[in-house]
Structure formats: structure tokens, C-alpha cells
Amino acid sequence: MMGDQVAKILESKNPKFPVGKHVVGDFGWRTHTVSNGNNTFDHIIKKIDHYVFSDFGKLPLSYGVGILGMPGNTAYFGFLEVCKPKAGETVVVSGAAGAVGSIVGQIAKIKGCKVIGIAGSDEKGKWLTEELNFDHFINYKTQNVFKTLKQVAPKGVDCYFDNVGGEISSMILNNMNLYGRISVSGAVSGYNDTSVPKASIVQNPMVFQQLKMEGFVVYRWSDRWSEGIEQNRKWIEEGKLKAQETVTVGFENMFKAFTEMLDGKNTGKAVVKV
Amino acid sequence: MMGDQVAKILESKNPKFPVGKHVVGDFGWRTHTVSNGNNTFDHIIKKIDHYVFSDFGKLPLSYGVGILGMPGNTAYFGFLEVCKPKAGETVVVSGAAGAVGSIVGQIAKIKGCKVIGIAGSDEKGKWLTEELNFDHFINYKTQNVFKTLKQVAPKGVDCYFDNVGGEISSMILNNMNLYGRISVSGAVSGYNDTSVPKASIVQNPMVFQQLKMEGFVVYRWSDRWSEGIEQNRKWIEEGKLKAQETVTVGFENMFKAFTEMLDGKNTGKAVVKV
Numbered sequence: 150m151m152g153d154q155v156a157k158i159l160e161s162k163n164p165k166f167p168v169g170k171h172v173v174g175d176f177g178w179r180t181h182t183v184s185n186g187n188n189t190f191d192h193i194i195k196k197i198d199h200y201v202f203s204d205f206g207k208l209p210l211s212y213g214v215g216i217l218g219m220p221g222n223t224a225y226f227g228f229l230e231v232c233k234p235k236a237g238e239t240v241v242v243s244g245a246a247g248a249v250g251s252i253v254g255q256i257a258k259i260k261g262c263k264v265i266g267i268a269g270s271d272e273k274g275k276w277l278t279e280e281l282n283f284d285h286f287i288n289y290k291t292q293n294v295f296k297t298l299k300q301v302a303p304k305g306v307d308c309y310f311d312n313v314g315g316e317i318s319s320m321i322l323n324n325m326n327l328y329g330r331i332s333v334s335g336a337v338s339g340y341n342d343t344s345v346p347k348a349s350i351v352q353n354p355m356v357f358q359q360l361k362m363e364g365f366v367v368y369r370w371s372d373r374w375s376e377g378i379e380q381n382r383k384w385i386e387e388g389k390l391k392a393q394e395t396v397t398v399g400f401e402n403m404f405k406a407f408t409e410m411l412d413g414k415n416t417g418k419a420v421v422k423v
Numbered sequence: 424m425m426g427d428q429v430a431k432i433l434e435s436k437n438p439k440f441p442v443g444k445h446v447v448g449d450f451g452w453r454t455h456t457v458s459n460g461n462n463t464f465d466h467i468i469k470k471i472d473h474y475v476f477s478d479f480g481k482l483p484l485s486y487g488v489g490i491l492g493m494p495g496n497t498a499y500f501g502f503l504e505v506c507k508p509k510a511g512e513t514v515v516v517s518g519a520a521g522a523v524g525s526i527v528g529q530i531a532k533i534k535g536c537k538v539i540g541i542a543g544s545d546e547k548g549k550w551l552t553e554e555l556n557f558d559h560f561i562n563y564k565t566q567n568v569f570k571t572l573k574q575v576a577p578k579g580v581d582c583y584f585d586n587v588g589g590e591i592s593s594m595i596l597n598n599m600n601l602y603g604r605i606s607v608s609g610a611v612s613g614y615n616d617t618s619v620p621k622a623s624i625v626q627n628p629m630v631f632q633q634l635k636m637e638g639f640v641v642y643r644w645s646d647r648w649s650e651g652i653e654q655n656r657k658w659i660e661e662g663k664l665k666a667q668e669t670v671t672v673g674f675e676n677m678f679k680a681f682t683e684m685l686d687g688k689n690t691g692k693a694v695v696k697v
Contacts, residue, residue, distance in 0.1 A: 355638030364629030
């Protein structure tokens with residue numbers, strides 16, 4: 150089973166990985182790993198090398214699999230490079246309370262955008278607007294996303310960071326402005342189904358509003374990996390970016406943490422502490 | 424009702440439009456039009472100005488609403504600018520026997536691509552492969568698009584020019600290669616429905632293959648309008664590009680021609696001759 154870890158180096162024959170330092174890698178669901186320093190999934194997709202942590206200062210090591218790791222860089226590159234947001238534009242984020250979405254919305258605020266988050270509970274919504282400074286929140290379980298969006302984004306949507314896919318995304322596309330940009334990070338709405346779910350086709354708004362939609366895997370920006378981490382760390386230190394983790398303790402609880410993440414029960418990055 | 428015309432100038436108070444010359448404009452479903460030379464839909468979208476025909480030589484005037492007009496430029500700019508095809512790549516065109524699709528496929532061949540056309544009758548398919556030099560044809564009414572595509576495009580699809588939307592498009596997206604490009608020109612599959620049709624969500628292939636999808640309206644390239652017309656005319660004169668029209672005679676038959684076009688009964692540009 151895939152899964153990124155922050156691991157302590159216990160033994161080493163590789164001078165690039167000194168004993169006592171911490172390393173981030175896709176070691177999977179294991180307590181101990183023997184690694185040659187290469188990446189497990191190199192044959193599937195070019196991922197970054199395992200890397201030894203730079204000094205996080207007072208920040209927790211777990212940030213290495215969250216805001217200062219893959220999810221943080223997914224938000225940083227996937228939002229900025231694909232959506233190319235401009236100050237004053239309106240940005241919508243679905244899966245807004247998740248590891249990636251909560252960072253995307255905060256980066257959008259840093260860039261001077263109006264930010265609307267979509268998530269599945271009012272508790273998450275309260276956290277997004279009160280703690281993370283989102284301008285609006287839509288609860289897709291209790292509100293009509295299409296109609297509510299018309300009210301909270303009367304000027305239309307310029308950028309959409311899509312974590313979920315499905316009908317919610319179709320409704321948002323139908324509220325977008327000319328030359329709007331859609332960054333597709335995931336389609337969690339379809340992950341629990343055995344067949345691919347159906348939703349209203351996207352081609353009409355794509356044509357009429359001349360939208361641009363792009364899907365991405367964050368490892369596309371492997372060669373700029375440290376840029377994202379350093380910028381996010383700087384924003385955390387300046388108080389502009391807040392990290393959030395749902396920490397589960399105990400290796401034996403990994404399955405529970407994973408299924409709760411898919412069910413949308415967590416806020417921010419799902420971390421298991423062993 | 425909207426509709427482009429090649430009209431002869433009968434009277435004129437505007438020296439830019441001399442009597443006896445021909446002019447192309449969105450005059451709608453009318454036999455005679457009084458125009459100040461500005462465009463009817465300027466308030467909706469910036470369209471090109473009405474323009475007096477340049478010399479088409481031996482080519483028929485009706486090409487001005489087809490291969491040497493809006494449909495020709497839709498193919499030229501919409502395919503080349505959005506898909507950015509490279510020689511050796513595999514290109515799929517849906518609505519391949521239509522006014523735009525039939526030109527897109529031929530331009531793709533000129534650019535050295537392998538071209539697969541999708542349409543709704545074997546007669547159209549025969550025309551595409553035998554007359555227009557398409558490499559393969561898929562009849563979406565009698566063949567499984569997903570499976571047939573696996574056979575005729577074993578290396579996967581790099582560019583998709585989408586005229587139809589709907590399930591066909593979802594199936595093609597699931598056959599695309601890393602960094603594939605999708606140019607969305609229309610969604611004719613949805614035009615006859617009173618509600619927006621549903622189809623398998625596109626977000627999964629968008630993410631996994633890091634695809635880029637862009638919708639467009641051809642008037643985006645208004646400032647380069649004559650470039651497309653001149654290039655297409657050059658290709659026609661060189662024998663690399665063939666025009667096709669389904670001509671209906673008589674103003675009273677416009678409605679019939681229009682509904683048959685929507686039903687997919689025509690090949691190439693639907694023209695009504697008055």
C-alpha cells in the first residue's frame with residue numbers, strides 16, 4: 150500500500166542518508182523500511198528522490214508529509230502554475246478542508262483573491278472562514294452549490310481548484326467567467342465507486358466561456374521541489390499560512406485513518422503517528 | 424435566428440462595401456439585409472467585421488461560409504493553437520464528417536499526424552478514409568469507441584478535437600497519453616436535450632494523464648482571420664485540402680437543412696443556396 154513517511158534513519162551505508170537524520174519517502178504502510186535511496190515508484194512516474202529533511206526549526210516533523218511535503222507542493226504548484234491567479238479574481242476550492250484544498254485557499258488569499266471553499270460539514274466551514282480567512286463557505290451536503298455560488302460569487306468564478314470531480318465540478322464550471330482556469334488535482338468523488346460516476350457534461354461551459362482545464366500530478370515539478378517547500382515554510386513563519394493535521398496514533402489504526410480520509414471525516418492532512 | 428451568409432451587395436452608402444461585391448456576415452435567416460457594416464453580435468462577443476470577399480479565383484463563393492470562412496478557421500485555429508499537434512502524434516476527431524471535423528482531420532494529416540475520425544455512418548467513414556485520407560474511422564453507432572480505439576490507436580491518443588461532448592468524449596479521454604491536449608469546439612451531443620446530458624466524469628484521466636483541455640470560440644482569433652483563410656485556400660490549391668458541402672436549395676428549406684445538420688445527416692458544411 151502506498152503512503153509517504155517521515156522516517157528516522159536507523160542504519161545507513163549511504164553517506165547521503167546519515168544515521169539520526171530524517172528522510173521522506175513513499176515507503177508505504179510499514180514500520181521499518183530497507184531502501185537503497187531510490188524511489189519505489191520510479192517505474193510508474195518520475196518522483197522526487199527521497200530527501201533528507203532540511204531544518205524545519207520549531208515546526209513538527211510531520212509537516213514533511215503535509216504542508217512542507219507533497220500536499221503543500223500540490224497546492225503551491227498545482228494552483229499557481231495551472232490557475233495563474235490574479236489579484237482580485239474569484240477562486241473556488243472543492244475539498245477545501247483537506248490537506249491540499251486548505252492550503253490552496255490560503256495561498257489564493259495571499260495572492261489577493263476572493264476565496265470560496267466547498268466542503269461537507271459546517272464545522273469545516275467555520276474553520277475555513279474563521280481560522281483560514283476564506284471569504285465564503287458552501288456546504289455541498291446541505292446547500293445548492295450552483296445557486297449559492299451565484300449569491301456569494303456574483304461576478305462569477307475565475308479559477309477553480311478541483312479536488313472532487315463529479316456534479317459539484319460541473320456546477321462550478323457553469324458559473325465560470327470567460328477564460329477561466331480549472332486545475333484538476335483529484336476526483337475523490339469517484340474513488341469509492343466501482344464504476345466511474347456520471348455527471349453533467351462539461352463541454353458546454355468549456356466552449357461558451359472558453360475555459361482551460363488541466364490535470365496534474367505534482368511530481369511534474371520535481372525539479373522545483375524545494376522552491377515550494379521553502380515558500381510555504383516562509384509563509385508559515387510570517388503567519389500567512391496555517392497547517393492543519395488530523396493525527397491518528399498507532400500503526401494498527403492506519404486503515405481506520407485511511408477510510409475516514411476517503412469518507413471526508415478529516416480536516417487538513419491525515420497523519421498517522423507511529 | 425443566427426446564420427452566416429455570403430451576400431451580394433445590391434445598394435451601398437459605404438465605400439468599404441461596393442455594389443456588386445460579395446460580403447460575409449452573420450445576417451441571420453433572411454433573404455435581404457440592411458446593415459451599417461457593424462456586426463450584429465458585437466455586444467455578445469467580439470466577432471470579426473463583415474468583410475468583402477477577397478478573390479477566390481475558381482473556388483465557389485459558398486466556401487466563404489465554409490472552408491474559407493468560420494468553419495475553416497475554427498478548424499485551423501482551434502486545432503493548431505489549442506492542440507499544438509506534432510508530426511507522428513495520434514489525433515482523434517469526433518463529428519469528423521462535419522464542416523469543422525473534416526477540415527481538422529485533413530490539417531492533422533498535413534501536419535504529419537495519424538488521424539482517426541469518429542462519425543455516425545459507414546458512408547461517412549468511407550468518405551473520410553478514401554477521399555480525405557483519414558487513417559481510421561470509427562462508427563460510434565455500431566462500434567464500441569473505447570475498444571476500437573485501443574485497436575486502431577495502440578500507442579494512445581495525443582490530441583483530441585472534440586465536436587460532440589458526452590460519453591464518446593469520456594471514452595476518448597480514457598485512451599489519451601501523458602500531456603495529451605483536448606480542443607473543445609462544441610457539444611452537439613447535448614444540443615437536442617432539454618437538460619444537460621450526463622457522462623462519465625473526465626477528472627480521472629485529466630489527472631492521471633495530466634491532460635489539458637481548452638474550449639474556444641473562433642472569434643478569439645479575429646485579428647488573425649485572414650491568416651487562416653489564406654492558408655486553407657493555399658492548401659486547397661495545392662490539393663492537400665478538400666472542401667465538402669451539403670447544399671440545400673431554397674430559402675423555404677432552411678429549417679429542414681438545419682434540423683438535418685443537428686441530426687448528423689450532412690457531410691461537411693451545411694449550405695443553403697437561395
